[in-house]
Amino acid sequence: MRLSLPTRSAILAAAVAAGLALSAGPAAAQKVVRVGIHGADIGSLDPHMSAQTIDNVIHAWIYGGLVRFPAGTIDPSRIEPDIAQSWTKSADGLVWTFTLRPGVKFHGGYGEVTADDVVYSLQRAGNPKTSAFASDFKSFDKVEAVDPRTVRITLKTPVPSLLGLVTAQRGGYVISRKADQEAAGQYTSKAIGTGPFQLEEYRAKQFVALTANPDYFRGKPKVDRVLYRFIPANESRDLAFRSGELDLFYGRKDQRWVDRMKSTPGLAIEVFGPGELRLINLNTTMKPFDDIRVRRAVAHAINRADFVKFVGADVVSPNPSVVPLGYLGYTDQVERFAYDPEKSKQLLKEAGYPNGITIKVLGSNRSFVEPYQLLQAQLAKAGITMELQLIEHTAWHAQIRQNLSAMVVYTAARFPVADIFLTQFFHSASAPGKPTAVTNFSHCDVADREIDAARVEQDPKRQLELWHQAQQKIIANVCAVPLFDEDQVWGRSTKLEFGHELKASISFGPMLTEQTTLK
Known part of the structure; x- marks a missing residue:
């Protein structure tokens, strides 16, 4: 699309x-940052x-x-x-x-x-x-x-x-x-x-x-x-x-945009952190994603290297975990799902879907369409048809919090400590309808114990271990499939x-x- x-x-x-x-009126004589x-x-x-x-x-x-x-x-x-x-x-x-x-x-x-x-x-x-x-x-x-x-x-x-x-x-x-x-x-x-x-x-x-x-x-x-x-x-x-x-203006997290705009007179490209982690969040409460074999099929259908190459090495970094790179408590010691479309098809067959599956996905019209298209193409090779409906950004935010999308492709950063990101995206307290929710579309509870324990742990070493364990459980359960961290990209007048x-x-x-x- x-x-x-x-x-x-x-x-x-x-x-x-x-x-x-x-630019009309008295403001023209002032120093105005537009x-x-x-x-x-x-x-x-x-x-x-x-x-x-x-x-x-x-x-x-x-x-x-x-x-x-x-x-x-x-x-x-x-x-x-x-x-x-x-x-x-x-x-x-x-x-x-x-x-x-x-x-x-x-x-x-x-x-x-x-x-x-x-x-x-x-x-x-x-x-x-x-x-x-x-x-x-x-x-x-x-x-x-x-x-x-x-x-x-x-x-x-x-x-x-x-x-x-x-x-x-x-x-x-x-x-x-x-x-x-x-x-x-x-x-x-x-x-x-x-x-x-x-x-x-x-x-x-x-x-x-x-x-x-x-x-x-x-x-x-x-x-x-x-x-x-x-x-x-x-x-x-x-x-x-x-x-x-x-x-000053919001740019595009896209290598081609950066390369194209570099030649613009008087323009400086600013690429800076924090990197926002792009995740494919899977709604484990909806069929067919209530079956872990189907979720693992999705994980094996994703080729992260293609995403990094497509978006651009200057603006993104591959990340295997569900916490952004560099956060206190981050670990890359998590299960890796190798790109293997044939294994995805086998998993779908074992789950009772020998002819593949079709999933309906809501997307924000503020997101770049091309990465959605790349995701569609990769999933299609594994027998997964993604029917994408792009809607207005505010409506998208509301509808993903109402369990209306089987998959949510979401990009976010938070205060750089693992607790906040894990709590808001992967704790049962952030499930739809919970008054304690922030992102309000978590469908994961496998690491509640570790997340809660780390929050009150006074031994820094043990606290890190708990955060690492939480990430390992979330990845193994395929609550989400991480893609990459993407930096902020802006254009600035010199x-x-x-x-x-x-x-x-x-x-x-x-x-x-x-x-x-x-x-």
């Missing part, structure tokens, strides 16, 4: 029209409610957390103060006390951040009614404001990385209690954070405009505004950059300097900070 693309002239006309509309993102619209500017890349990128420019990764890295050993200036923990790891930095102000005149705002934010992040990340906080017993500048977190059980939960990302973002209560459920129009840029205007399916935060505690940003434009079509973003309408070396970004997009400059 191939997507039809608009004609080149239509794309260019649309891009130019959008560019003219956004960003092109790959979605049709924002999901939510509420940082506790969305796990979509398109939202994560802009959240990181608006919000802060108690702690943060230094810009350009996701190394847990380098986590540093953000809204908090210091912290301590008890000997048993159950009580953490954070002292807030004085003078950190919310956007829009909402005043200085207090312990009450932090308590409110963390309690909100841990509530499944107000957060997509509630399961991350299930080990929290209580969060208290000791005084206006001191927050105490008490855990029921130790967690692998408490700082990871309160860092500036996802559920760790701090919001204003007053602003949230005033928003009354309309948070996208009332996004109030503490970061270097603040919300100026949101136009549905057009753009989000941000302005420099004059009260940012690290100093006012050197650029005045950021225009975050929604440009879903890949060619439209490329053309918009070439015509001088973008300074006139734009981030102000830091970009090796990785927990938001999956470049960080725009107070040090970012535009010539």
